[in-house]
Amino acid sequence: MLEEVKCLGIESTAHTFSSSIVRLKSLKEGEILSNVRSIYTPPKGSGIHPTEASRHHTKVAPAIMHSSLKEAKLTMKDIDVIAYSAGPGLGPCLRVGATIARALASYYNKPIVPTNHAIGHIELGCFLTGLLDPLVLLISGGHTLITAYAGKRWRIFGETLDLTIGQILDQFGRELGYSSPAGSIIEELASNSKNYILMPYTVKGNDVSFSGLLTYAKKLLAKGYKVEDICYSLQETAFAMLCETFERAIAFCEKREAMVVGGVAANKRLSSMVNSLADRYKINLKVVPMEYSGDCGAQIAVVGALAFKAGYSVGVEKSLVRRSWRIDDVEIFWRD
Amino acid sequence: MGNITEYILERLIKKGAEADIYEARWYGLRAIAKIRKAKEFRNPELDYEIRRKRTLREAKLIALAKSFGIPTPLIYFVDPNTAEIVMQFIEGIRLRELSLKEKEKALPYYQFVGKNIALLHKNRIIHGDLTTSNFIISQGKPFLIDFGLAFLSDEEEDKAVDLHLIKQILLSQHYDIYEEAFNLLLEGYRSILGEIGSLIRKIKEIERRGRYARVV
Numbered sequence: 001m002l003e004e005v006k007c008l009g010i011e012s013t014a015h016t017f018s019s020s021i022v023r024l025k026s027l028k029e030g031e032i033l034s035n036v037r038s039i040y041t042p043p044k045g046s047g048i049h050p051t052e053a054s055r056h057h058t059k060v061a062p063a064i065m066h067s068s069l070k071e072a073k074l075t076m077k078d079i080d081v082i083a084y085s086a087g088p089g090l091g092p093c094l095r096v097g098a099t100i101a102r103a104l105a106s107y108y109n110k111p112i113v114p115t116n117h118a119i120g121h122i123e124l125g126c127f128l129t130g131l132l133d134p135l136v137l138l139i140s141g142g143h144t145l146i147t148a149y150a151g152k153r154w155r156i157f158g159e160t161l162d163l164t165i166g167q168i169l170d171q172f173g174r175e176l177g178y179s180s181p182a183g184s185i186i187e188e189l190a191s192n193s194k195n196y197i198l199m200p201y202t203v204k205g206n207d208v209s210f211s212g213l214l215t216y217a218k219k220l221l222a223k224g225y226k227v228e229d230i231c232y233s234l235q236e237t238a239f240a241m242l243c244e245t246f247e248r249a250i251a252f253c254e255k256r257e258a259m260v261v262g263g264v265a266a267n268k269r270l271s272s273m274v275n276s277l278a279d280r281y282k283i284n285l286k287v288v289p290m291e292y293s294g295d296c297g298a299q300i301a302v303v304g305a306l307a308f309k310a311g312y313s314v315g316v317e318k319s320l321v322r323r324s325w326r327i328d329d330v331e332i333f334w335r336d
Numbered sequence: 337m338g339n340i341t342e343y344i345l346e347r348l349i350k351k352g353a354e355a356d357i358y359e360a361r362w363y364g365l366r367a368i369a370k371i372r373k374a375k376e377f378r379n380p381e382l383d384y385e386i387r388r389k390r391t392l393r394e395a396k397l398i399a400l401a402k403s404f405g406i407p408t409p410l411i412y413f414v415d416p417n418t419a420e421i422v423m424q425f426i427e428g429i430r431l432r433e434l435s436l437k438e439k440e441k442a443l444p445y446y447q448f449v450g451k452n453i454a455l456l457h458k459n460r461i462i463h464g465d466l467t468t469s470n471f472i473i474s475q476g477k478p479f480l481i482d483f484g485l486a487f488l489s490d491e492e493e494d495k496a497v498d499l500h501l502i503k504q505i506l507l508s509q510h511y512d513i514y515e516e517a518f519n520l521l522l523e524g525y526r527s528i529l530g531e532i533g534s535l536i537r538k539i540k541e542i543e544r545r546g547r548y549a550r551v552v
Contacts, residue, residue: 206501252353
């Protein structure tokens with residue numbers, strides 16, 4: 001087996017089309033050689049349309065693939081393995097990445113690793129932060145869950161029972177006339193208010209439920225409340241729910257390290273809240289660097305390299321997509 | 337605790353996520369004082385509301401559960417404004433530790449646990465936080481604690497979420513005994529409430545819902 005693996009990773013789960021090349025010896029040793037992306041933006045006030053997004057991906061793919069090789073100063077011949085996001089995600093979008101991976105793999109005769117997108121967020125986070133066994137809070141448009149590794153799986157300690165945190169931010173942003181992703185706009189609006197309005201707060205054990213909160217925020221908007229106050233209260237309430245479940249998981253599973261990953265990890269209010277939690281429990285907490293918090297090829301390339309190093313890859317005939325692919329269904333070959 | 341003189345805090349047992357737990361004396365009785373401390377990362381208004389509401393709920397529903405024959409601690413004293421509860425001290429080992437250390441000993445209790453959950457549900461009580469940390473094995477019985485997230489409901493959805501929570505903990509923390517433990521739990525549950533096919537389907541539906549958002 002190769003000591004060092006060069007992996008090309010293709011991400012195309014939802015909004016983002018991205019390609020990245022990493023050089024990896026282990027989770028502790030390696031380098032991201034390139035990470036190029038293009039993000040599809042839906043028209044103002046509307047959400048992502050899967051077919052439109054996949055059209056965007058098809059259009060930008062050749063240029064993105066080219067620049068990721070060029071930036072890494074490599075050619076396809078140098079690549080040991082090709083990884084793509086096989087799920088979970090939007091069908092039409094996933095198929096773009098999978099098709100490119102298959103085409104390249106057959107033409108250049110390379111092995112393929114179908115990769116779970118959520119595991120990608122987590123393992124890339126571990127690689128970047130240097131935390132090897134953290135409790136993880138994964139917060140994005142596609143996911144809201146708390147997970148920790150044990151016995152060959154990332155096991156789920158808590159999750160959302162309905163909408164994800166990214167969804168409520170995006171859907172409320174859409175009500176205000178912005179296009180998704182709208183998290184950073186909501187954050188900016190929220191920072192202009194300190195006027196808290198009591199909103200539905202729903203924690204069930206280690207799980208959260210956001211649907212009542214979103215409905216309530218929309219109702220306040222219709223009644224003419226100040227937009228800044230609603231954004232502030234929406235953030236305060238939703239983040240307090242996430243922090244509470246995260247805190248419970250910290251207390252319950254007794255890990256010494258914790259990590260926040262996913263697109264919503266870029267929110268400064270949220271990271272100040274989780275940092276305050278970490279101080280209270282004296283655990284080593286890291287938030288994934290903002291450049292890598294959103295969807296990107298590097299998350300796919302890192303997992304591809306780890307899996308390939310551990311002896312896993314498939315041929316073209318098995319390179320399928322899985323729209324709903326639970327993270328605790330994925331066997332983690334590369335961890336003890 | 338300057339304003340309350342009826343009980344004496346003796347030692348801090350645990351700084352928990354939800355509250356600080358003290359061993360205390362209540363008119364000479366060995367007791368537990370549960371104090372929900374303010375969380376500085378939370379907006380203060382939201383924080384006060386959460387602590388007040390949960391303290392009240394916990395005291396009310398712990399007593400209500402007891403009236404239906406479910407082993408729970410006796411409540412001695414409640415102050416919602418300072419978010420404090422004083423209750424009976426239950427001497428024993430948590431189901432969590434027993435399940436991690438002595439699996440064979442722990443397993444038979446899961447049937448009892450299932451029975452108690454069914455008794456709660458039969459009487460409209462949803463616990464809201466069923467974990468293996470919240471059952472204390474004492475005098476051969478699993479005592480149920482921590483009713484801060486409990487509420488009253490007849491909805492199948494709420495009962496299903498309750499069972500999903502304990503299933504999730506078994507799968508993540510006690511995965512080596514998950515199958516046996518959860519089957520015993522359901523057996524106990526059925527012994528009180530009979531056939532529960534539609535409830536099991538509801539649990540599966542809930543689990544599918546949040547795993548990956550389909551509409552981004």
